[in-house]
Amino acid sequence: MSLPRSPLAPPSFPDLPVIKGARFSAVAAGIKYQGRTDVMLAQLDPGSVVAGVFTRSATRSSNVLDCQSKIQLDSEDGAAIVVNSGNSNAFTGKAGDGSVAAICAAVAQATGLPETRVFTSSTGVIGERLPHDRITAKLGDLVAGLSDTAAKDAAAAIMTTDTFPKGASAEVEIDGKPVRIAGFAKGSGMIAPDMATMLVYIFTDAKIARSDLQELVSGINNRTFNCITVDSDTSTSDTLLMAATGASGVDVTGNSTFVSALHEVFLDLAHQVVRDGEGATKFVAVTVTGAANDADARTHALSIANSPLVKTAVAGEDPNWGRIVMAIGKSGAAADRDLMSIKFGDVLVAENGWVAETYREEDGARLMKEQEIDITVDIGLGSGTSTVWTCDLTHQYITINADYRS
Secondary structure (H helix, E strand, C coil), rough: CCCCCCCCCCCCCCCCCCCCCCCEEECCCCCCCCCCCCCCHHHEEEEEEEEECCCCCCCHHHHHHHHHHCCCCCCCCCCEEEEEEEEECCCCCCHHHHHHHHHHHHHHHHHHCCCHHHEECCCCCCCCCHHHHHHHHCHHHHCCCCCCHHHHHHHHHHHCCCCCCCCEEEEECCCCEEHHHHHEECCCCCCCCCCCEEEEEEEEEEECCHHHHHHHHHHHHHCCHHHHHCCCCCCCCCCCEEEEEECCCCCCCCCCCHHHHHHHHHHHHHHHHHHHHCCCCCCEEEEECCCCCCCHHHHHHHHHCCCCHHHHHHHCCCCHHHHHHHHHHHHCCCCCCCCCEEEEEEEEEEECCEEEECCCCHHHHHHHCCCEEEEEECCCCCEEEEEEEECCCCCHHHHHHHCCCC
């Protein structure tokens, strides 16, 4: 499926720094797509640690289940991550388990790693058996092509309906030494995170214990990837893996500078996924303040961000604030119509149970013509806050998903 590049896409893929101890490669295996790369390999040096978060879907894929069984294991061995696009290997029964086992065994043989240090992900159509022999047949090429400068190729290989590869990086100085972070992601549709989202792979040369890295990843994920939604649908395959090679020799345990930089990389990639939402033309930040607590604020914000009526109003550049009121009312979290206020950007739209006296429809319409829109609702009940990010819902979303399996 060839789609035009999203109008919200960044100008180009960033120059990712080399992460010492991590190498990448990509090949075309013909799993579904012809004439494009569709399998990537990342290999990590001995001493690397791996953490991850995964979808909590009850129908998660064999790949996710296998990764979850391995992620808590401590090891001094290196590791490998293999990802294919075009087929999600989900809802394929025991055949899916067999595909994962076959890939892990073949990768272990090709790299000299234990099978317990091979992590796999698959993304694409649900319910079709994965032709894993096409992947294993290319492992020689993948291993031979490994390079510390090939992260961009790896990012391109994991795309499905994505219109651009997504990458982000950061470099910080700690104790006079540089520490680097680089990551890439895929995601465009079936985006409503629940523990993790889409496919995301992040690498750093920092030194940190696996348990500490896991705590970092889980916490930052909840404030970034778990705060985005394109269409309210949680994937069977959502996976986020992060590896720390330790090659810099810099211990970042408890270091706030590193945590901030890592948060920025996570957030950058999360926003890029929203900017590539299927058919998206608007990037929308929904902020709820004054809720009874943070959990209620998040519930309200997601209710707004996931509402088809809100999202189509944004697509049509219609400042229909009544749909915001509707979304708050149906969310199930505490609200009082006479205490809440609504803003589009810096324009006060409604307050005290009705439209604001100062509001002019032309002001709201002007803001809705922007590519980036801020919607803010103050519930007026407490100090709970939350921000989520979403996009509009256009006819192109229907077109893409109606044709997805053809």
